[in-house]
Amino acid sequence: MAGLARTPGGEGVDENRALAELFTLVGALVLSRAGAGEEISERILTAILDRLTREEGAGD
Template structure:
């Protein structure tokens, strides 16, 4: 898990934050499967993780 977090970010904290966001978004989207909220959760996570500075 730590290796994947490192892969996702520039530093340890950034990678952990990205991994947590991905995991949380997937869990919440599955919990609300088939609803508009599910799609909104995934879209929000995607936007947050692909923002450019």
């Protein structure tokens, strides 16, 4: 998680970004469990994973 929330240039951790990412993950997990067994559950988790890993690779 800290790797995702690094500030530009890789120095330190942006705490607000880390909190936002944590709450995004928690929300996605809650929503996906509410739709357990449905296609939407997998779509929610896949969308969040794709977004967070894309942001990490982009160096945002």
